Amino acid sequence: MSSFLKFAYELLSQVVYNIVSWLVAFLNLFITGWVQYFLIFKTYFFSFGIPQKILSILLMILLFAIPVTILILLVRKAIMHHQLKADKTDNAALYKEIGRLNKQVLSLMDEKNSILALKVNAMGGTKRIPYVGASALTDDVIPTLDNVTGGAGAASGVSGVAATVEGASSEAMSAGPVSQAVLDHAPVVKAVVTEQKDKVLTSRFPKLTLVDQEYADYQYPVYDDEVTLEEFVNRYRLYAASQLGLYYTPEIIRRFVAGMASSKLLILEGISGTGKTSLPYSFSRYLNNPATIVSIQPSYRDRTEILGYFNEFSKRFNETEFLRALYEANYRPDPTLIVLDEMNLARIEYYFAEMLSVLEMPSKDEWVLDLVPTAWDGDPKLLDAGKIHVADSTWFIGTANNDDSTFTITDKVYDRAMPIELNERADAFECDPQPGCDVTAEHLQYMFQRAKVEHPISDEMLDNLQKLDQYLQTRFKLAFGNRIMKQMYDFIPVYVACGGTELGAMDYIIARKVLKKFESMNVSFVRDEITGLINYIEKTFGKAGMEDSKAYLHRIQNLY
Structure with a gap:
């Protein structure tokens, strides 16, 4: 036994010795050892150069930071433990309050279920109404009142409508004398309204169904089929000034209307505040058919952003205002404008690609x-x-x-569109109030075709254009296709019919559709050739003409 006690004594004494040694070493490391640390630091510090002195100071700071950090953590843990212990009664009260609120939530849910049960009874059904979306997961049918309530709800709903109308009629009679004709037609009117609401609720295109109902009894205005293009343009300018306080130069309006004759897509460019959005807005108000303005978002990536998409779960089509306006245009004989506001915030050739392809189809039946x-x-x-x-x-x-927040409009889009630049602010002027103009799109197209007959491009202008085309191909390897030529044949006659000149229209088309291709070239290598091009334009078209094209070339030349 004495041997075991000796063994235990030596073993435990060694353990205690090691613990004490560790505590002494820990105290010596972080507390009592600082005297030795400073002696060592003092011994070597004065013999060091400047870099070594800086490093030795940083080392001492790091050594001092370790025990300070440990001490701060221990103090924070002690304080938190003390606070939690002191708030023990408050925590218990909080847990009790949470339990009470949970009971209230359960009570409210029971009350909601009771109200839903009362609604089912009021509809005459004996079954509980299931979640409509559940049928969409398994059935390939449109959820209706009949297939939700098993048919009983629809019948009782009709009887409920009749009872409502009957009660309203008796209430009206008690209030005073009522026309018998009104009472006779009241159930019919109520039934029609109910039928229309059911159609909207059961249709997978509710917005488009509402358009059908809106135009079921629509009274179309009397359209003016005698107005000429020049009158049409002048009256719009007076309308915008007198009715909306918007002022535009005749040149801008001519370009806009001529652009409508040459393309179904117009791009209004220019500095902020020049009226890019207000121009189509006021023009549509002038036609008594307000435009639909669609704000393009930077996240737009494909056609679903503007046309919408079919939701397979709800069996509904997620419609957009763009789609509604596109559908409504099939009801209206007058021109419909759809404005894509800030269209280059996203890539146009992504979200508008299908529309660009459709508008290129030669037959309108393929649109x-x-x-x-x-x-x-x-x-x-x-x-x-x-x-x-x-x-x-x-x-x-x-x-x-055109700024850092937008994408560059590619040649694919520019070739199909007609760009209109608005960089000038028109001066205000006084005029008498001018009413709007009801004109059909068919008559507008007729005026465009008539302008092509009455104001064809002269042979001299075509010869000069051919010479310019050959010069551009020879010196710059720059050519333009048949699409631009077609737009030119549509744009110039309408521009002239609106009160402009043939040279002015040719100047604008060449600057915006042909010379704009210089922006995609490395102009720094052909900068000197641009000067020769300017001289050639003056020689071919005259020094007093083609000012827009020459100004554009000077601007391009100064950029490089």
């Missing part, structure tokens, strides 16, 4: 967009097997700023 693969009962009237037709009376107007 269709697929929305859904098949037709359903209850779809809007003007949808053809899930396809929507792009009406010939529709124009797309895009506004664009």
